Amino acid sequence: MIDLRLVRDDPDRVRASQRLRGARESLVDALLSADDRRRSSVTRADALRAEQKALGRDVAKADARTRPALLSRARELAEHVKAAEADQVAAEEALRAAHLAVPNIVEPDVPPGAxxxxxxxxxxxxxxxxxxxxxxxxxxxxxxxxxxxxxxxxxxxxxxxxxxxxxxxxxxxxxxxxxxxxxxxxxxxxxxxxxxxxxxxxxxxxxxxxxxxxxxxxxxxxxxxxxxxxxxxxxxxxxxxxxxxxxxxxxxxxxxxxxxxxxxxxxxxxxxxxxxxxxxxxxxxxxxxxxxxxxxxxxxxxxxxxxxxxxxxxxxxxxxxxxxxxxxxxxxxxxxxxxxxxxxxxxxxxxxxxxxxxxxxxxxxxxxxxxxxxxxxxxxxxxxxxxxxxxxxxxxxxxxxxxxxxxxxxxxxxxx
RNA sequence: GGAGGCUUCGCCUAGUCUGGUCUAUGGCGCCGCACUGCUAAUGCGGUUUGGGUCUAAAGCCCAUCCCGGGUUCGAAUCCCGGAGCCUCCGCCA
The missing domain is CATH 3.30.930.10 (Bira Bifunctional Protein; Domain 2)
Incomplete structure (x- = not known):
């Protein structure tokens, strides 16, 4: 796996390496978009989890009177968390596949060709x-x-x-x-x-x-x-x-x-x-x-x-x-x-x-x-x-x- | 092949029975600071690893208690499956 940070910061260098190898440059763009998608899905799932944890603490502290209302809200939130996590897992798997598909970046003075x-x-x-x-x-x-x-x-x-x-x-x-x-x-x-x-x-x-x-x-x-x-x-x-x-x-x-x-x-x-x-x-x-x-x-x-x-x-x-x-x-x-x-x-x-x-x-x-x-x-x-x-x-x-x-x-x- | 036990942030360890400030206890080691004429001792603080957010730092957030599922509003803790290690039985170079 190559360095994802390098892919984000200098995708042209990775594309150039792909060219030297005679490999597909489009793999680099696929990797970039998979990376994007993963990060946005992680951010969303993290936010939902944070909300769920806070609510869970409230449930633990709540008395018998306020508990049922909190619980029903928590149940609803749990559904959203589950969906967001499934999305995150899918995005992570897609990123891994795209990441594995890109070979190592060749050294600059490697002779080009076959x-x-x-x-x-x-x-x-x-x-x-x-x-x-x-x-x-x-x-x-x-x-x-x-x-x-x-x-x-x-x-x-x-x-x-x-x-x-x-x-x-x-x-x-x-x-x-x-x-x-x-x-x-x-x-x-x-x-x-x-x-x-x-x-x-x-x-x-x-x-x-x-x-x-x-x-x-x-x-x-x-x-x-x-x-x-x-x-x-x-x-x-x-x-x-x-x-x-x-x-x-x-x-x-x-x-x-x-x-x-x-x-x-x-x-x-x-x-x-x-x-x-x-x-x-x-x-x-x-x-x-x-x-x-x-x-x-x-x-x-x-x-x-x-x-x-x-x-x-x-x-x-x-x-x-x-x-x-x-x-x-x-x-x-x-x-x-x-x-x-x-x-x-x-x-x-x-x-x-x-x-x-x-x-x-x-x-x-x-x-x-x-x-x-x-x-x-x-x-x-x-x-x-x-x-x-x-x-x-x-x-x-x-x-x-x-x-x-x-x-x-x-x-x-x-x-x- | 059969039976049982174990696995917690470098190492050791508490917690698991009885789910909720566990945001994981304590010791060792390590790092920093203070103190003493040096060392030692002592005191104070820090010390898993990833990820997200952010121009950056700081901060904040998420994940991580062998791994993967499940139950639940909520899992180190309960259930199922798997791996590794240990003990015993059987078999074997």
Missing amino acids: EADFITLEHVGTPPTPENPRDHVEIGAALGAVDTDRGAKVSGARFYFLTGVGAELELALVNLAMDQARTAGFTPVIAPALVKPEVMEGTGFLGAHASEVYRLADDELYLVGTSEVALAGFHSNEILETLPRRYAGFSSCFRREAGSYGKDTRGIIRVHWFDKVEMFSYVPVDEAREEHQRLLAWEREFMDKLELAYRVIDVAAGDLGSSAARKFDIEAWFPSQGAYRELTSTSNCTTFQARRLNIRTRTDGGTQPVATLNGTLCAVARTIACLLDHHQQPDGSVYVPLALRPWLGGRESLVP
Whole structure:
């Protein structure tokens, strides 16, 4: 949810943001009129309630003679109060719906346009160009590390088993990521993968991308698509006395991948389930942009440890999620595809999620919503795919980056 | 899965049986002021969170006693439903 005060005071800024995203400007006007209607209905209901309370006190004090007359007046007033309250509730619900429909306001320097209009900020490293590169499915099968056939047999398309050194790779990556995060001051967290509707809605995933989310209808629970969801819910309905707070969450992530038929059908780049280590920060609003840069720096540090060639992109406004004001992706080089593919993503959600989830801090001017930010440290399955692809050797082995070796029993390469 | 108990403004707590200045009591903590040569102690005052009104502040008003309904002129209090926590029984990795 965006700041209603800003909508009232500077609606043109909100309209401009909608334009940048390619979203409807009319939503802003709908929000303004819903806000108007709510306030007038609240004022009316408040006045009636005040009158009712005063009359109620008179009833309590009245003697037997004057009581009946007061009571009949009070009964009549009660009807009016009831009607005004019903009107207030309707107006509040309408406002909430209009409010939820407006995505976060984008930062001023976000590139306008759609998915393809991203700006590349930097290239790091030299992309390896092996001759006749094999993809991670072939390499993973040869190493006995990835078994997609049995994944499909047991769970269906886009599922997999990590076996042998594949399973070891996951544990090594998770340990390396958690180790880095802890050193940087993050609190390690193992987070639940099932959350309540209000938490899922609070993080903004039930809007335009609701069809991406697995829902357990029998239990009114959702499977998270990212650890961000549980980490954002962690402090919901709280006033945080101390900031910043940084958490590194590990959890499984589940995605329906509706509408991605035909994309990345091979291997474990795009799957229904994977594990992830995610950074999540709660900071004061005016520190959000700096924190965003820090998250990006930590992501780059991790990429560097894996000795990967990558590029950093500034995601275009039309490709931002509804919660994000700005997003940077890191895309690493996949030799077999001759392309950069997204490995991590970091978003500044400013106060958008905190408003929905009611997470505040104290300032001189009273309580204020905090800013929330998230960034991938390691999305395990895709990172394994990249490592196998990126570090493949002509002799069929796979080079193990230095930083990973301590977590893999000192192995310098993986040999079939 | 079954039985019972509990949930009050940061923490603890009074109030619920018997509906009406509950406009929620007291303690701890915290903030401010006063006093004493400093600290401590003591005294006085303040201290839930939202919303509305107002140019703004002050003030005034409304809501908030786990959540949602209901009864009533009026609900922390009575009734129904739900959640969370605790105890016991059963089952279980």
